[in-house]
Amino acid sequence: MAVYDMDDTLALLKQRLARFTSSTSLDTYGFGELVQAQQRLEHSPFKPWFLKTLKTDYAIGAAESTAVPTGWLGEVDDTKLILVNGTTQVVLLKQRYDDAYAEYPLTVDPATPIQYAVEGTNFFFFPTPDVATYTARMWYYLADTPPASGGAANNWTTHARDLLVAEAGFYISNFYLKHTDAATMFQAIIAVETNRLQNDTVWRETVNVSATPRDL
Numbered sequence: 032m033a034v035y036d037m038d039d040t041l042a043l044l045k046q047r048l049a050r051f052t053s054s055t056s057l058d059t060y061g062f063g064e065l066v067q068a069q070q071r072l073e074h075s076p077f078k079p080w081f082l083k084t085l086k087t088d089y090a091i092g093a094a095e096s097t098a099v100p101t102g103w104l105g106e107v108d109d110t111k112l113i114l115v116n117g118t119t120q121v122v123l124l125k126q127r128y129d130d131a132y133a134e135y136p137l138t139v140d141p142a143t144p145i146q147y148a149v150e151g152t153n154f155f156f157f158p159t160p161d162v163a164t165y166t167a168r169m170w171y172y173l174a175d176t177p178p179a180s181g182g183a184a185n186n187w188t189t190h191a192r193d194l195l196v197a198e199a200g201f202y203i204s205n206f207y208l209k210h211t212d213a214a215t216m217f218q219a220i221i222a223v224e225t226n227r228l229q230n231d232t233v234w235r236e237t238v239n240v241s242a243t244p245r246d247l
Contacts, residue, residue: 035188035189038181041061043192045061047216057203066177066178068195068199069175069195072194079232080235082104082174082186084170089169091163091165091166092160093159093160094160095137095159099171102174106172107172111123114166115167116162116166123144124145126148132155139159141161142158142160143161145157191228194221194224194225197218197221
């Protein structure tokens, strides 16, 4: 698989915009627009496969709440948060905060957590952890580090370059150039590339699930 860096990605953006403008100012703000496009895409409801990460050493303090990991974008659907204390492992039940709090108010003595909730940028554990030696294993979506220079690459430039370019191109066309035809073209590319990436993500999830063998 070809690995494209930010120089390659910016070149593609300029190539597609060249049909609509001869401006050379993209050399000044194009890089920044690609970084902003990545952040917008990562904070949209759909999360692509390459943002998934497994954390095995998430430290939980002896307090009601613990901050989510740096770069957290959300939990991966249909995965479990497993609490670990030495050789003991507990699969926690995810609940709405109000429901968990109603069952385990702060007046309940600290103990091994049974349930958890996610609100804002914090995990809440119920009952409150009784020791500060718990760690947790969990799958979540982690924001990718934007390339710091033109010669650097990341998962977005490698696996979703067309979508990244289209997202940046739409904003440039709509808000800088105010060019309707250009904005319409990039919107169409966004739709096509989002669908492709969604299908790729679903395929990767499906291919990793063991099928039930047929009787011979």
